[in-house]
Amino acid sequence: MFAKSKRTAFFLVVAGLLVLQAAPAQAQQTRRATTTGTRKKSKAQLERERRATLKRIQETSRILEQTQKQKQASVGQLNALKEKLTVQQGVIRNISSELKYIESDVKQTESQVQQTQQSLEQLRAEYARMIYASSKTANSYNRIMFLFAAESFNQFMLRLRYIRQYSEVRKAQAAQISSTKQRLSQQLTGLTVKKQEKSSLLSDQLSEKRNLVTLKTQQDQVVTKLSQQEEGLRQELAARQQAVSRLDNLIAERVREEIARAARAAARAAAAKARAAAARANASSGAAPTRSPSTTSRAATAAAEAAEEAAVERVDKVTLTPETAVISSSFAENRGRLLWPVAKGFISQRFGRHAHPVLKNVIVENRGVDIQTSAGEPVRAIFEGKVLTVSSIAGMNNIVMIQHGEYFTVYAKLRTVSVTEGQQVDMRQQIGTVYTNAEGTSELQFQVWRNSSNLNPENWLGRK
Incomplete structure (x- = not known):
């Protein structure tokens, strides 16, 4: 037991x-x-x-x-x-x-x-x-x-x-x-x-x-x-607004010119295609021409020019070719992930209307973003495209405008420029360096456009 x-x-x-x-x-x-x-x-x-x-x-x-x-x-x-x-x-x-x-x-x-x-x-x-x-x-x-x-x-x-x-x-x-x-x-x-x-x-x-x-x-x-420098700040603000206005006019003019150029090119291509089709139809039917060749040529040229002008008046956006349509679509697909135009720096002034940092009751408007960076910082293309404009404006220094199909990017306040008009550029390719003003501030003005519409660059840029 x-x-x-x-x-x-x-x-x-x-x-x-x-x-x-x-x-x-x-x-x-x-x-x-x-x-x-x-x-x-x-x-x-x-x-x-x-x-x-x-x-x-x-x-x-x-x-x-x-x-x-x-x-x-x-x-x-x-x-x-x-x-x-x-x-x-x-x-x-x-x-x-x-x-x-x-x-x-x-x-x-x-x-x-x-x-x-x-x-x-x-x-x-x-x-x-x-x-x-x-x-x-x-x-x-x-x-x-x-x-x-x-x-x-x-x-x-x-x-x-x-x-x-x-x-x-x-x-x-x-x-x-x-x-x-x-x-x-x-x-x-x-x-x-x-x-x-x-x-x-x-x-x-x-x-x-x-x-x-x-x-x-x-x-x-x-x-x-x-x-204590209010008067000087107001003068500086007035000069900036004038420079911004000149830059806006330049961008608008170049966009209009590009829209018109693309429309004329598309109209000419369509007219040439129509003439070729008519010639093939006449040749196949064996019909005798009713006008002399010179008269027919002059009439066709006049008709083509009229068609071009009519096309330009009707179009308010860039007419895309198959090649530029691919670039434009790719640019749009990368919204929110695009490369920053400089490797270092921060946004010192944002897009749109906002209060002046010092002057009371003063509203400033920014068409793009100002990116403050280091002196001599390289500026790079944020996407592949064609250099549409290289120019210079008082208060904005050197300017480069790149076309990406129906989209445009603008880089202002450059000290040096290393590209030329009409040049094809790749993403990350250096296009110049940032300008440093007399106060020691190195700042890039960066804008994004779609045809004639101004866009907020912060919605397009990715994380730095």
Whole structure:
């Protein structure tokens, strides 16, 4: 009877140990797989964004330094400070998001440590009970006597297996305790690393907030200085508006000319096709001409010219050939993914109507975007096309206009130009360099048109 109760107790102990071993480890593993997987991805994304933002800060800092070389405050300097402030605020937001993930990781790891410690205590207690039960059994009964007291050979083998399993479970329990202690040690080490990372991020956040305060102070100082130069700013604005008007007139004229040229070419091609068809019809019918060749030629020419003029008057968009239609379609398909015209820089003035950065109650209108960049920065074609115009306008310096089917891109405020009218250019091909004004501001005016319609370039450019 004692042997039977002993076996029953043994199997109950084994079952309990298996539950204790499997449940906590499996629960912790499942939790780690479900929570850490998504968190790692989000954290990695935050780290990539932080590196990209820090790169933007470095670029903006270099641009700001160039504008600060001049003693006098300028709108370009103010724009660079505003951009750096915006990016700096993004860095702080990014660090705050990283801190939230770190704090969540710390709490989760602390919870795992607590659970592992509890599991370890349970395993130790169960192991102690097993050792105690084993020692009691060893003192009360001799194992050999226990085996030979079996009533049959089958019972003998069962008792032998029982003794062996009991020993194996004790070994497994000891190994489980060792494994749990090792896991606990790793969790505690990980917790220390996470707390150090949190401390480092808090230090970075404090430093970036100090930088933000410094930038805001510099911005206020520049605004104050510029406010004292109101008359000069108004004169500068008037000169810019005149330059913008001249640029608008140039673009409109060149677009109209291209629309008319394409319409005439299409009309001439259609007239030639019609004359050829008529000649083939006459030749096949054997009909004698009713007019002299010269009279027929003059009449055909006059009719063709009239058709051309009529076509020009009716058409308000570029007539596409099969080749230019492909380029135009490809340009449209890349909306939102087009290359930036410069590799470095930021948008200092956006498209459309907006308030002047300093002058009160003054609204300025921008047909494109102004991109502030470094001195001498190369300007590149954002897409393949044909150079339609290379010109120069006071206040806008050199200008390059590229046609992409029925779309046009305009690059103004260039110091140098490296392409010629009629030249075919590829995407990324350098077309010139950015001009730097007397205040140290290097700025490109960039526009996008579809026929005679002005478009917002920000909707077409991809991420830099």
